[in-house]
Amino acid sequence: MLSILSLTLCAASLVLACSDHTEYHRAKRQIAEKDWAYEASYNWGKINPGKYYELCQTGTMQSPIPLLLTQGLSLNHRPTFNFPETTNGTFRNWGYGPGFNVYTGADITKNPSVTFEENIEDPGTGALSSRNETAYLLGWHIHSPADHSVGGDRSKAELHFVFAKPDGHERAVFAVRIDPGNSESAFFAQLPNPLISWRDAATEKSGVEMNLNLALEEANTFNEFWTYRGSLTSPPCTEGLRWFVARNILFVSNAQMQEILRVSTYSARAEQEVWLHAVNV
Numbered sequence: 374m375l376s377i378l379s380l381t382l383c384a385a386s387l388v389l390a391c392s393d394h395t396e397y398h399r400a401k402r403q404i405a406e407k408d409w410a411y412e413a414s415y416n417w418g419k420i421n422p423g424k425y426y427e428l429c430q431t432g433t434m435q436s437p438i439p440l441l442l443t444q445g446l447s448l449n450h451r452p453t454f455n456f457p458e459t460t461n462g463t464f465r466n467w468g469y470g471p472g473f474n475v476y477t478g479a480d481i482t483k484n485p486s487v488t489f490e491e492n493i494e495d496p497g498t499g500a501l502s503s504r505n506e507t508a509y510l511l512g513w514h515i516h517s518p519a520d521h522s523v524g525g526d527r528s529k530a531e532l533h534f535v536f537a538k539p540d541g542h543e544r545a546v547f548a549v550r551i552d553p554g555n556s557e558s559a560f561f562a563q564l565p566n567p568l569i570s571w572r573d574a575a576t577e578k579s580g581v582e583m584n585l586n587l588a589l590e591e592a593n594t595f596n597e598f599w600t601y602r603g604s605l606t607s608p609p610c611t612e613g614l615r616w617f618v619a620r621n622i623l624f625v626s627n628a629q630m631q632e633i634l635r636v637s638t639y640s641a642r643a644e645q646e647v648w649l650h651a652v653n654v
Contacts (some may be wrong), residue, residue: 387591405622409608414642426478429610431572435645436603436616437520438652446512446620447600447653449490449503454594456485456586459494462512464564465577470530470637471564472514473583482539485510485585489545491615491654508544513585519550520606521618522644528552530633531641533590539642543605545615549592551633554624560587561629593621606642 408421418430462475465633482491488507494500512535519531528550536545563583589595597620604612625633 401446411607411640411642413641419451424609426608426610428604428612429608431565432610432612433649434602434604434612435610435648436606436614437568437642437644438601438603438647438650439525439644440521440599440618440652441556442524444599444652446597449492449653450600450615450617452487452489452595452598452617454485454487454586454589456510456589458584458586459582460485460510460585461580461582463577463579464581466636467514468638469640470515470517471633473581474513475510476510477511477541481509481511481537481541487536487547489615489617492651506544508538510585511535511537511541511543513588515551515633515637516606516640516642517634518639520641520644521548521550522622524620527641530637532623534585534588543611543614545617546603548616548618549588549621549623550619551623551625551630553627554622556621556624557627558587558591558623558625558629560584560591560623561625561633574639588623591621591623593617595619597621598629599653602651603650 408424409417409426414429417426418428420426439595450456460475462473465472465474478486486507486509488505490503491500491506492503507532513532515530515532517530519528520533521527521531530551532551534547534549535543536547538544565578565581597618599618599620601616602612603616604610605614
């Protein structure tokens with residue numbers, strides 16, 4: 374059954390981790406006023422100086438970056454997810470494909486969360502120390518094609534779980550590549566059908582409950598991953614995010630993959646040169 378993403382959900386042109394969370398909740402207006410395009414991401418730093426997109430051109434930790442198996446996988450930053458059995462939220466089309474907003478009240482620390490180890494550099498001595506940091510889920514959305522390539526191969530899509538600090542600013546993104554496989558994805562099978570009816574960004578469905586653990590399980594719960602210091606993948610390209618990219622691909626059925634692509638629009642930023650990203654550090 375194409376029980377999939379019957380909802381190309383969400384709507385914000387500057388979405389979670391792909392943009393500011395506040396703007397994420399202003400979907401329709403943002404799409405109408407957007408002054409940039411993924412197809413021209415090479416030029417973001419030169420447009421609309423008043424909106425401070427310069428970091429898209431001059432940043433030292435811009436996302437996404439190409440990944441390689443020869444880089445090895447992270448031995449640190451092991452994540453621990455605290456996801457309930459079901460999470461309540463809203464399906465929307467974020468303007469480029471399916472998405473899901475977690476219901477966020479005044480205190481987002483009540484949202485599903487993840488805890489990971491982060492290295493902190495002493496500004497005086499340069500010595501590194503580690504601490505555990507917890508971030509809180511804002512929602513998920515899909516890019517097509519995938520933002521990250523591995524060994525030069527780019528998957529057909531990429532799922533982003535976006536987490537924020539208690540103040541609501543994005544802090545971490547957990548990315549899972551999506552490709553067609555031999556069986557249906559239980560995670561995507563939760564979504565209403567038919568997905569094509571959610572192609573309009575103005576369409577949304579609230580009060581939806583999802584078992585988000587299914588996506589984690591299908592990506593081997595990030596037991597193997599790359600991590601690096603990065604940025605939002607759309608203007609204003611703010612840096613300071615910790616990225617996690619699962620080595621395991623989330624496989625969906627051919628029919629599910631077609632349905633995802635049918636309601637998606639090109640939304641991959643050109644990959645950036647590795648600079649001060651501290652890959653797996």
